[in-house]
Amino acid sequence: MAEVLVLVDHVDGEVKKVTTELLTAARALGEPSAVVVGAPGTAGKAKETLASFGAAKVYAAESDDAASYHVAPKVEVLAALAEKTSPAAVLVAATPEGKEVSARLALRTGSGLLVDAVGVESDGTVEQSIFGGGFTVKSKSTKGAPVISVRPGSVDAEQAQGAAAEESVDVPAVDAAKAAKVTGVEPVVGGDRPELTEASVVVSGGRGVGSAEQFSVIEGLADAMGAAVGASRAAVDSGYYPAQFQVGQTGKTVSPQLYIALGISGAIQHRAGMQTSKTIVAVNKDPEAPIFEIADYGIVGDLFQVAPQLQEEVAKRKG
Amino acid sequence: MTNIVVLVKQVPDTYSERKLAETDHTLDRESADAVLDEINERAVEEALKIKEAGEGEVTVLCVGPDRATDAIRKALSMGADKAIHVSDEALHGSDILATAKVIAAAIGKVEGVDLVIAGNESSDGGAGAVPALLAELLGMPQLTYAHHVSVEGSAIKVDRETADEGITHLEANLPAVVSVTEKINEPRYPSFKGIMAAKKKPVETLTVADLGLDAGEVGLDNAWSTVSEAAPKPPRTAGEKVEDDGDGGTKIAEYLVGQKLI
Secondary structure, X not given: OOEEEEEOOEEOOEEOHHHHHHHXXXXXXXXXXXXXXXXXXXXXXXXXXXXXXXXXXXXEEEOHHHHHEXXXXXXXXXXXXXXXXXXXXXXXXXXXXXXXXXXXHHHHHOOXXXXXXXXXXXXXXXXXXXXXXXXXXXXXXXXXXXXXXEOOOOOOOOOEOOOOEEEEOOOXXXXXXXXXXXXXXXXXXXXXXXXXXXXXXXXXXXXXXXOOHHHHHHHHHHHHHOOEEEEOHHHHHOOOOOHHHEEOOOOEOOOOOEEEEEOOOOOHHHHOOOOOOOEXXXXXXXXXXXXXXXXXXXXXXXXXXXXXXXXXXXXXXXX | OEXXXXXEOEEEOOOOOOOEOOOOOOEOOOOOOEEEOHHHHHHHHHXXXXXXXXXXXXXXXXXXXHHHHHHHHHHHHHOOOEEEEEOOHHHOOXXXXXXXXXXXXXXXXXXXXXXXXXXXXXXXXXXXXXXXXHHHHHOOOEEEEEEEEEEEOOEEEEEEEEOOOEEEEEEEEOOEXXXXXXXXXXXXXXXXXXXXHHOOOOEEEEOOHHHOOOHHHOOHHHOOEEEEEEEEOOOOOOOEEEEOOOOHHHHHHHHHHHOOOO
């Protein structure tokens, strides 16, 4: 069975959830080989998780350069492995960095680039959701093995035992004139809440929340539900909540089982980031708010009355 | 003197309904209002700030159909010095890889480029990969998703900020490719004087052949990927909407229980 190269998304060897989704998607195309690019010792830490999601091989591309230069080392390693293994496809997370790596790789290997797939079929055809979920598209590579970036949260990760046979590969030397050096990192402090794009429930607040302090109402409900917290652009622009939590055209696209919109009017740019959610519940004072046009269940009312009551009900049911 | 090329793109306004053409699944440019992509205004603003901090020249580069001239004029009216507009029927349906090759070839027409500045991703295609591809094609370092840029002599420092990686501090030497996020600055409004001056600024129009590229490398038929199906998603329909009578939270809870969501 042909190999499928999967670029492992990790922070210092801690495997991100999207990698388990990529390995799951890869199994439809062939035999997944996980590619770990990072500082020495990274692959060892990642191996157990990679094995439990079906990685037959783990290519360990470890060097100091691999960690200290941006994007370029990952492209170099994948290009060398693609040449060596003639994979059926290469899968990368559709994160900002993943999309950059995959595009450069496709150019390098002369392959079709398929961006931000929400589904991958066994023949390498992918499904994409574009214009903020307004259109569904199917596309495929017409030249070479496809290089596919897969949207985090769009594939349900399923465990499968893999041999995870480790093989170390060289990290080609980086030309310092062609790559930016990483001089420091400040990772997102995630806290205890689930990652926005990975959460099965998202509770979001908009301009109607009124202040940064009052966002505690959103957070309280989110915590009771084990949900991630999101914010509309209006709330972020007003300084109520940090930009990393923005949902919408210029923020993150989420597609959870349940999306609860509190005090969000539902401008088209916000809807573009959440309208593919399975179930949408909205609370807004304005009965004419466009969010109600796409909500499965809506309450016309004051979020400061409704949200705490809902929080109490949820807590009661959890016992 | 810093010689800067800024990439701009005309896109369908995100406020209008965006569609794909039924015949070849390419962007239906006629169905929606066309605007300069908002992120490009920030790219132009950043280029102008770098120019104004020292000396420099800002060239606007746009690949797109004839009507993209409007987007180019807007960038010029903000204060860019000149423009290159690559327009050619043969480009219709080009994939992102071919598009990047065209842009790279056009950048090659500008002598002694120090900095290429683009938006991090367009609001229509949104692949977020053109700046990275240009770095690959031009053999320059990429410093992308910048929310802060500083240029000192031939050194460039960028704070990259993305929602899932956090902040990454990057350093490289010019020439380099930079992409900016929407958090980087507040773009200026073109002044009346700027709008008048823009009408007289030079816009060089180039075809694929002018760039030394073969028409067989671009366009829909030569794309390395193809769209086999495209369909609009059925619009979501409004569900139940009730007035809060003091039991709104309880009603939501009951609804969620019914849906087996809690």
